[in-house]
Amino acid sequence: MKRTPHLLAIQSHVVFGHAGNSAAVFPMQRLGVNVWPLNTVQFSNHTQYGQWAGEVLVPQRIPELVEGIAAIGELGHCDAVLSGYLGSASQGRAILGVVARIKAVNPNVLYLCDPVMGHPEKGCSVPAEVSDFLLEEAATMADFLCPNQLELDSFCGRTPHSLFDCLAMARSLLARGPKAVLVKHLAYPGKPDESFEMLLVTAEGSWHLRRPLLAFPKQPVGVGDLTSGLFLARVLLGDSLVAAFEFTASAVHEVLLETQACGSYELELVRAQDRIAHPRVRFEAESISL
Numbered sequence: 001m002k003r004t005p006h007l008l009a010i011q012s013h014v015v016f017g018h019a020g021n022s023a024a025v026f027p028m029q030r031l032g033v034n035v036w037p038l039n040t041v042q043f044s045n046h047t048q049y050g051q052w053a054g055e056v057l058v059p060q061r062i063p064e065l066v067e068g069i070a071a072i073g074e075l076g077h078c079d080a081v082l083s084g085y086l087g088s089a090s091q092g093r094a095i096l097g098v099v100a101r102i103k104a105v106n107p108n109v110l111y112l113c114d115p116v117m118g119h120p121e122k123g124c125s126v127p128a129e130v131s132d133f134l135l136e137e138a139a140t141m142a143d144f145l146c147p148n149q150l151e152l153d154s155f156c157g158r159t160p161h162s163l164f165d166c167l168a169m170a171r172s173l174l175a176r177g178p179k180a181v182l183v184k185h186l187a188y189p190g191k192p193d194e195s196f197e198m199l200l201v202t203a204e205g206s207w208h209l210r211r212p213l214l215a216f217p218k219q220p221v222g223v224g225d226l227t228s229g230l231f232l233a234r235v236l237l238g239d240s241l242v243a244a245f246e247f248t249a250s251a252v253h254e255v256l257l258e259t260q261a262c263g264s265y266e267l268e269l270v271r272a273q274d275r276i277a278h279p280r281v282r283f284e285a286e287s288i289s290l
């Protein structure tokens with residue numbers, strides 16, 4: 001029997017609703033991955049409500065918790081680390097230390113960094129020092145980097161002027177070290193209004209994917225966290241990067257369809273669980289080159 005992969009997921013937890021680990025853990029488990037959630041913050045709700053209660057985890061706790069797992073002899077079973085929303089740059093540095101620590105016991109461990117940055121126009125609140133940390137330190141250690149367009153713009157210091165320019169920008173990030181860059185959400189002049197688009201860029205090639213853009217009264221949150229988590233889970237389960245990319249787009253779309261049908265602001269992950277595991281829609285990525 002094939003072994004169940006183990007994934008250490010280091011990102012936010014919200015008591016109510018879905019963002020960070022609260023958006024990604026259950027879907028990854030539903031696909032068949034053993035998830036070890038390590039919560040960087042515990043907030044009452046995600047920050048796009050404009051108010052929240054809760055606290056940021058003291059950075060030293062991150063290596064302490066991981067050493068606890070090492071002490072019971074389980075750390076070598078960790079196949080992947082995912083990082084997302086960070087409460088501070090020191091948490092980020094603690095995570096890079098943890099990735100290095102796990103690499104020492106399992107050189108094949110994969111690290112996916114979702115570089116969650118704050119954006120005033122999106123209402124997502126992240127300390128400014130976190131963006132600098134992600135740009136200057138995290139990107140070089142990540143095997144997979146999953147920015148959205150605003151995060152890609154921050155990495156490159158400019159906005160794109162076309163789809164091919166988005167591709168050039170994503171490709172430029174490969175030079176920093178990652179094996180693959182997944183741009184979870186493209187925005188460029190001339191993009192068709194009715195489509196939601198993503199890009200996958202690896203050393204072997206590049207792929208572009210379109211799915212329908214759904215109308216929401218208020219944009220749901222946690223979609224990026226769900227996207228990164230599902231992508232990494234499918235890679236661990238044996239998919240090629242392109243197959244994992246296509247599966248992720250399909251499963252995320254299913255969640256959004258369920259959420260839209262329910263008229264919910266929060267993602268309807270529990271109701272959509274069968275659709276996550278077995279998406280009925282299927283999107284194909286098209287190979288694209290400069």
Ligand SMILES: Nc1ncnc2c1ncn2[C@@H]1O[C@H](COP(=O)(O)OP(=O)(O)O)[C@@H](O)[C@H]1O
Pocket residue numbers: 148149184185196211212213214215216219220221222223224225253256
């Ligand atoms: N098919 C879709 N139709 C409409 N909105 C979508 C669709 N897919 C994702 N979204 C929304 O688009 C935005 C995409 O966010 P994105 O920039 O990819 O990353 P993040 O979720 O990390 O902010 C989110 O607000 C999400 O709710």
Ligand SMILES: Cc1ncc(COP(=O)(O)O)c(C=O)c1O
Pocket residue numbers: 012013014019020043045046047048085116123124125220221222223224225226
């Ligand atoms: C606590 C928390 N975690 C994670 C996120 C990231 O969510 P998304 O996947 O939409 O980028 C947010 C966004 O507001 C948040 O408030």
Ligand SMILES: [Mg+2]
Pocket residue numbers: 116117148224225
């Ligand atoms: Mg995000």
